Amino acid sequence: MKNQIKFVQGNEACVEAALYAGLDFFAGYPITPSTEIAEHMAVRLPQIGGKFLQMEDEIASLCAIIGASLTGNKVMTATSGPGFSLMQEALGYAIMTEIPCVIVNVQRGGPSTGLPTHASQGDINQARWGTHGDHAIIALTASNHQDLFTITVEAFNLAETYRTPVLLMLDEITGHMRERLHIPKPGQIPIVSRLKTSVKQGVDYHPYLPREDGRLPMSDFGGIHRYNVTGLFHDMWGFPTDNPQIVHGLLRHLLDKIGNNVHLIAKYKEFYLEDATTILVSYGSSARSALHLVNNRRNRGERLGLLELQTLWPFPYGIVREKCANARHVLVVEMNMGQILREVKIAVEDPEKVFLANRVDGMFITPTDIRNILRLIQGKGV
Amino acid sequence: MEKCRIVMSGSGGQGVITASVILAEAAVIFEGLIAVQSQAYGPEARGGAARSDVIISDSEIHFPKVTQPNVLVCLTQAAYNKFFPIIRPGGLLLTDTRYVTTERKVDAKQIELPMYNHVMEKIGNPVVLNICMLGALISLRNIVKPESIMKILEERLPANSIQMNRNALELGISLGENVK
Numbered sequence: 001m002k003n004q005i006k007f008v009q010g011n012e013a014c015v016e017a018a019l020y021a022g023l024d025f026f027a028g029y030p031i032t033p034s035t036e037i038a039e040h041m042a043v044r045l046p047q048i049g050g051k052f053l054q055m056e057d058e059i060a061s062l063c064a065i066i067g068a069s070l071t072g073n074k075v076m077t078a079t080s081g082p083g084f085s086l087m088q089e090a091l092g093y094a095i096m097t098e099i100p101c102v103i104v105n106v107q108r109g110g111p112s113t114g115l116p117t118h119a120s121q122g123d124i125n126q127a128r129w130g131t132h133g134d135h136a137i138i139a140l141t142a143s144n145h146q147d148l149f150t151i152t153v154e155a156f157n158l159a160e161t162y163r164t165p166v167l168l169m170l171d172e173i174t175g176h177m178r179e180r181l182h183i184p185k186p187g188q189i190p191i192v193s194r195l196k197t198s199v200k201q202g203v204d205y206h207p208y209l210p211r212e213d214g215r216l217p218m219s220d221f222g223g224i225h226r227y228n229v230t231g232l233f234h235d236m237w238g239f240p241t242d243n244p245q246i247v248h249g250l251l252r253h254l255l256d257k258i259g260n261n262v263h264l265i266a267k268y269k270e271f272y273l274e275d276a277t278t279i280l281v282s283y284g285s286s287a288r289s290a291l292h293l294v295n296n297r298r299n300r301g302e303r304l305g306l307l308e309l310q311t312l313w314p315f316p317y318g319i320v321r322e323k324c325a326n327a328r329h330v331l332v333v334e335m336n337m338g339q340i341l342r343e344v345k346i347a348v349e350d351p352e353k354v355f356l357a358n359r360v361d362g363m364f365i366t367p368t369d370i371r372n373i374l375r376l377i378q379g380k381g382v
Numbered sequence: 383m384e385k386c387r388i389v390m391s392g393s394g395g396q397g398v399i400t401a402s403v404i405l406a407e408a409a410v411i412f413e414g415l416i417a418v419q420s421q422a423y424g425p426e427a428r429g430g431a432a433r434s435d436v437i438i439s440d441s442e443i444h445f446p447k448v449t450q451p452n453v454l455v456c457l458t459q460a461a462y463n464k465f466f467p468i469i470r471p472g473g474l475l476l477t478d479t480r481y482v483t484t485e486r487k488v489d490a491k492q493i494e495l496p497m498y499n500h501v502m503e504k505i506g507n508p509v510v511l512n513i514c515m516l517g518a519l520i521s522l523r524n525i526v527k528p529e530s531i532m533k534i535l536e537e538r539l540p541a542n543s544i545q546m547n548r549n550a551l552e553l554g555i556s557l558g559e560n561v562k
Contacts, residue, residue, distance in 0.1 A: 007406060007407040176420065176421065177420040177446050178406065179418045180416065288445055288446065364446075364447055
């Protein structure tokens with residue numbers, strides 16, 4: 001029992017969860033505040049027969065894990081803002097070629113090298129639109145180490161289920177903070193393993209021909225089947241094509257496989273929403289301050305609630321609309337200039353009732369910061 | 383348990399962050415308490431003011447930072463000058479007599495202990511100053527049992543340095559007992 005309880009940083013919790021999910025290959029280029037992920041991977045992976053590679057940069061890191069995934073490994077890389085920018089091209093490649101992988105971005109202040117050691121949630125829109133072209137993406141986050149563990153495992157499961165890169169958008173606070181983590185027993189959290197083709201050797205295998213349920217069984221590259229992989233629009237054999245019908249079909253497939261399953265992908269937590277007249281919407285470390293405030297105010301009889309989003313992309317518009325329907329005020333709490341605020345405004349019937357409580361100076365947003373803005377919008381003054 | 387909000391501060395390399403992690407880990411692993419630890423630091427590799435925040439409680443902790451500590455430890459003059467105004471009225475302010483000259487009275491129990499001098503005199507190695515400080519702290523405030531801290535140290539440290547750390551912890555406890 002004792003060894004199941006750990007007191008660790010969020011970055012280490014992420015490593016343990018990745019290993020729990022079956023990760024056996026990590027390539028990365030250390031960068032604050034994600035460095036501890038690479039550090040712990042370098043120790044832990046060789047212990048279980050996995051491979052750790054330190055690459056020359058972030059471009060190579062993502063390319064290396066894409067290749068390793070194609071050969072049958074469960075893979076991950078970890079970075080922060082500047083490295084995440086470099087990864088955008090390869091991210092698009094992984095989306096187009098439908099190769100499962102998990103990319104962790106432990107966010108720091110930006111733009112550019114910004115604030116390496118301080119907190120920010122400024123990369124949320126980059127996660128959605130950082131790579132060019134129309135595409136769908138899955139991005140998850142968590143506010144405490146136990147949730148972070150579950151969500152990391154979920155990231156691997158979604159990557160395999162939808163054959164897509166999944167982004168794990170952590171931040172400096174959750175990454176560096178230490179708290180209790182209970183490592184679940186094997187089997188306690190379900191693991192989705194690679195869907196492999198049943199096509200035998202010597203029989204034609206179509207790597208990009210979806211089954212009826214939309215999923216594409218994979219064949220380990222370099223194994224028994226020969227096939228092509230390209231970032232160009234491609235046919236069911238994986239060869240480049242500009243046939244408008246195939247191009248349109250592939251783009252729709254890439255968007256719909258995620259867009260049609262928002263109800264299955266969306267994860268969130270709710271606190272006191274039943275009778276809340278004011279609802280805070282938050283995610284990641286900001287949700288800790290929001291929950292602190294909600295608990296305090298509830299003790300004083302204020303009807304305050306919290307909707308904590310764990311799935312940021314695809315944005316769960318339906319859930320946000322439904323949960324916020326009866327609220328007089330909705331206050332989005334985040335450490336950026338309103339990147340999720342915009343989506344919440346789109347989601348609700350009345351965007352006029354949505355406000356932003358933020359902090360963009362590198363300091364962690366406090367319950368007092370949120371309370372001051374709450375009092376302003378409630379007309380109570382500071 | 384009354385929620386304990388601790389800020390430990392000093393210069394990078396003095397081990398204040400390590401000490402705070404050991405304290406919080408002992409509380410979580412061996413005493414079944416809830417704890418969070420976080421730290422603030424800049425992009426420089428060493429030097430500068432190191433600050434570590436620890437909250438220990440028996441119920442869930444959401445906001446992980448300490449704005450008003452009821453225990454403040456300062457191991458350098460710079461850290462003392464910067465942080466002494468944030469102490470919670472009635473709290474405990476622990477400083478080392480070699481490094482810190484307390485200038486103003488604060489509304490707190492001010493304890494100045496010759497930890498560095500005793501460590502150098504009795505043990506002869508300044509590396510365990512942080513463990514001596516932990517000993518003093520847990521004797522002044524019953525945060526965790528000394529055995530819990532020792533168990534964490536035994537897990538983390540090479541066998542040949544455990545006795546030195548045990549001596550430092552006991553030294554700190556006796557220094558704390560003397561001024562209770």
